[in-house]
Amino acid sequence: MKSGTDLAATELFAGLGDPVLESMNFLNQIAERYPEAVSFAAGRPTEAFFDVGSITRYLDRYHAYLRDERSMSPARISRALFQYGNTKGLINDLIATHLSTDEDIRADPESVVVTVGCQEAMLLVLRAFRRDERDVALAVSPTYVGLTGAARLVDMPVVPVAGGPDGIDLDVLAETIRRVRQEGRRPRLCYVMPDFANPSGLSIDVSVRRRLLDLAAAEDVLLLEDNPYGLFNDGGPRPPTLKALDRNRTVIYLGSFAKTVFPGARVGYVVADQRVATADGFSVRLADELAKVKSMVTVNTSPFTQAMIGGALLENEFSLARANRREHDLYRSNLAEVGSGLRARLERAGLSGLVQVNAPSGGFFLVVTLPVPVGNEMLEHSARTHQVIWTPMAHFYESSEPTRELRLSISTLTPQTIEQGLDRLVRMIGEQVSARVAVA
Amino acid sequence: MKSGTDLAATELFAGLGDPVLESMNFLNQIAERYPEAVSFAAGRPTEAFFDVGSITRYLDRYHAYLRDERSMSPARISRALFQYGNTKGLINDLIATHLSTDEDIRADPESVVVTVGCQEAMLLVLRAFRRDERDVALAVSPTYVGLTGAARLVDMPVVPVAGGPDGIDLDVLAETIRRVRQEGRRPRLCYVMPDFANPSGLSIDVSVRRRLLDLAAAEDVLLLEDNPYGLFNDGGPRPPTLKALDRNRTVIYLGSFAKTVFPGARVGYVVADQRVATADGFSVRLADELAKVKSMVTVNTSPFTQAMIGGALLENEFSLARANRREHDLYRSNLAEVGSGLRARLERAGLSGLVQVNAPSGGFFLVVTLPVPVGNEMLEHSARTHQVIWTPMAHFYESSEPTRELRLSISTLTPQTIEQGLDRLVRMIGEQVSARVAVA
Structure with a gap:
């Protein structure tokens, strides 16, 4: 056991080292380390209508x-x-x-x-x-x-x-x-x-x-x-x-x-x-x-x-x-803007044949499928270099194999962060896809 | 499976039938069924100083x-x-x-x-x-x-x-x-x-x-x-x-x-x-x-x-x-009153040689040891017939064997309920002890 320690992780509940519990930690840390990044990662509700008086x-x-x-x-x-x-x-x-x-x-x-x-x-x-x-x-x-x-x-x-x-x-x-x-x-x-x-x-x-x-x-x-x-x-x-x-x-x-x-x-x-x-x-x-x-x-x-x-x-x-009429309108508008804004940008970047975006009719999330594996390394690079964060879909599967999908959350965005975030996201996607194409 | 049911208890977590989880239920039910009883059972704090304004x-x-x-x-x-x-x-x-x-x-x-x-x-x-x-x-x-x-x-x-x-x-x-x-x-x-x-x-x-x-x-x-x-x-x-x-x-x-x-x-x-x-x-x-x-x-x-x-x-x-000066004084006074009041009543009832009362110097609890087994049946009888409730100590042991102890809690009492409750408790104890002595 490492000196200065009191017990070994191997003596504790094995689930503590499980990817599921680790992944929450990892995702939170990314968000903390890159507070200036536009976040498509947070599954939290909008803060626009919080009212201490309530x-x-x-x-x-x-x-x-x-x-x-x-x-x-x-x-x-x-x-x-x-x-x-x-x-x-x-x-x-x-x-x-x-x-x-x-x-x-x-x-x-x-x-x-x-x-x-x-x-x-x-x-x-x-x-x-x-x-x-x-x-x-x-x-x-x-x-x-x-x-x-x-x-x-x-x-x-x-x-x-x-x-x-x-x-x-x-x-x-x-x-x-x-x-x-x-x-x-x-x-x-x-x-x-x-x-x-x-x-x-x-x-x-x-x-x-x-x-x-x-x-x-x-x-x-x-x-x-x-x-x-x-x-x-x-x-x-x-x-x-x-x-x-x-x-x-x-x-x-x-x-x-x-x-x-x-x-x-x-x-x-x-x-x-x-x-x-x-x-x-x-x-x-x-x-x-x-x-x-x-x-x-x-x-x-x-x-x-x-x-x-x-x-x-x-x-x-x-x-x-x-009670949620304002929130409803905000989420609905954000979801539409992110979907259409992303598709338009992929089109302009010549990526629309390579990248798919699903089209939920409500909720907080949509899924983007790339022609390349999407993992924590890509997220870290995206946060550091492109100042935009999102969630690798691999975190939501029992298998630890990387998938080609990422999840975007729309709930905490504003019209400004949507535009800025999508610009960054499509730049990142373009870079990743062309790097792969160049290698291939 | 009983008709009109959807699943059997034997299909669920075995701990649900464990005495530990059942005992909480039983004790709560007794308190609910006999709301007029003086309660030496509740481990909750006094409500004397609750203030909605706080x-x-x-x-x-x-x-x-x-x-x-x-x-x-x-x-x-x-x-x-x-x-x-x-x-x-x-x-x-x-x-x-x-x-x-x-x-x-x-x-x-x-x-x-x-x-x-x-x-x-x-x-x-x-x-x-x-x-x-x-x-x-x-x-x-x-x-x-x-x-x-x-x-x-x-x-x-x-x-x-x-x-x-x-x-x-x-x-x-x-x-x-x-x-x-x-x-x-x-x-x-x-x-x-x-x-x-x-x-x-x-x-x-x-x-x-x-x-x-x-x-x-x-x-x-x-x-x-x-x-x-x-x-x-x-x-x-x-x-x-x-x-x-x-x-x-x-x-x-x-x-x-x-x-x-x-x-x-x-x-x-x-x-x-x-x-x-x-x-x-x-x-x-x-x-x-x-x-x-x-x-x-x-x-x-x-x-x-x-x-x-x-x-x-x-x-x-x-x-x-x-912050707890008033609570401190109330608990200290209650503990002293319950201890001395109980000992005096046992003495007067000629039970002091048969019944022991421990003497904690603080906290919410004291323990009374009887010369007879103390279980849920005695509690139920005590609640129904004597309108006084307390906790059989058997609930706090891993073994399910009855003990001869009961726990008294002093935290929610007032001078009036102490007097009334101790009168009832000692009457119940006297009855139980003499019933046993008569049988023996």
Whole structure:
């Protein structure tokens, strides 16, 4: 062991050296080291409408709700805010009303567990379903790293299911379930982001959603639906979520307020209305089983942060679609500008035959495919030499092989940074492609 | 499987049926079912000084600190509060100053990870040290259930080390380490609460603390020190924490603001200044490794809740001893009243020879030993028939055998509830003891 050290990395959890956990670190470090670079990397929401005044406004609004609509005494209100609270949450009723208002999802508040961001919700679900080494999670690939990372913490393998151009390939899913079972393993859940997925930007068609539900029910595999970006569409009607279509309790629904209220609240939730048969012949809610896990992870979600989210829901009559009109317009405009601006520049640079850009109709992300491998070295070069950063798609695959894709995020850009960033990006791409062509 | 259910408990994480997770549920249910009972069960802080006005006062204070002392622009401040933040935390510097002020602990802010309550801190540490099935945690027994529960989630066995009357028995500890190694297992950490432990109420003498540090360093077992109650002593000088005495980075220190500011913030922290040797010859901070785990548990601790704690620290010039003068007096008085009131009543009832009451000099808890087994049935009877609740100590032991002890918590009582509760408790004890004596 190196002198001056106290323990060796080889004595610690092997997952700490896992590419998934390392990749978050690497990407954050690049962003920190090149603060002047235009960033197409950040998956965070816009800061354009953050308003410090909203904190006390939301808290006051929730306080008034407890006092006037729930008839709580001052002592009960201060207990609700300051004291330890119910592990399942404080604002479950308000979240259920929001889900009915914005998503046409009918959720019993008792099926909701309020979590410290959606990340904790993923961890709770994966921990609950990981019984032994035979249990595996399936995940539409490429996959959000938060899911993969949480699975690492509970030692649950993630088996990728190639998403393909439709967001999910049901034949591949059926075949994967079969293969996993043949290996003596149990596919328990399939993680899927049907709306503007991170990182692919793709959405799943309604008819495919229905067939996915049927397949999952038939195969006895639960769907773990994650929906952080659904509201940010092209302005047309939104397709129903899997949970809104779910008639057989096939879907566990993950929700986040990070993109629709603000990330700093660290409030998310899970709707788990499945019934669990106990050994002694009773049945309990899956949500209550998840709460048992939560009691040993974070005890309960801060009632202050829940109060802020509750206040935001009350102020907007439970509609986050309504609350996010400005954000919606900004993201929609940014996505259109980045897509069209990138295509125009590639055209002018004579690269349009070599470089593909996908065309999501909403969300935060689009994917660019180059004719050359795209990895961390290219990102580092891009940041240092061209002052533009983005995310190598390799970080979102289970295999560590480089891919030819990079992910662009549009959420924190302005018209100025879009123009400047795309100029730099296309210069970098041109340089990389011609270097390869010259070598070849 | 029971009809109308979707899955069987036997398909889920076996820990969900573990007595540790069930016991929390059972104890909460008793408290909910008998709201009129006098509760000696709750480990929560007093609600006597909760002040809704403190929320905005603390937030404003932290906001002014960022603006005036850290010279942050309004845009940077709102980003710090609303956006995703550093996984290790936002108020690490303020926590380090507090540790130096109140505890004489010199902590580099970079060695601090701010967590969602101390519970998350335990989970991060145990996950990081659980490499494979050979790794075990030692814990002074009886043990706080949060530690045992977190260990269950990461499949890490907890080996009890009988605490005995001195709070820890070093011979037993040395022998346990030897035995665990002989079994081919690795004792990685020993969990210990040296000040007014939950549940025993016992504290460890300074000379024993020093020898414990020496033993742990010699045996290459880290100490996981938890200190939620240290401030609430008898008014005399406080002994140094293990971390304050630590010269060899033998101690990982767990901190909580749940009892010293308020539980609803859900803010705790861990000081992990150990250096980890990496495979490629570098060394990294253990705190940074813990942050990698945290990034997949909760991403980061809510900056709003950190701001509240930060504001409380600033308002009190970093001294929570100073901030908690009223609480300190209340707990000290309650502990004395419960101890002396109980002894006097036992005396009057002719039970003082049969029933022992320990005499902690601070903290929230004391332990009563009966001449008969004390279990959940007795608690349920006590709640229903005598309207008084408390905690069977059996919940704090790895073995499921009943013990003869019960834990009393003094933190939420008033002079009135103390008198009333002790009357009921002694009536219940008298009934139980004489029933046994009659049978025998």
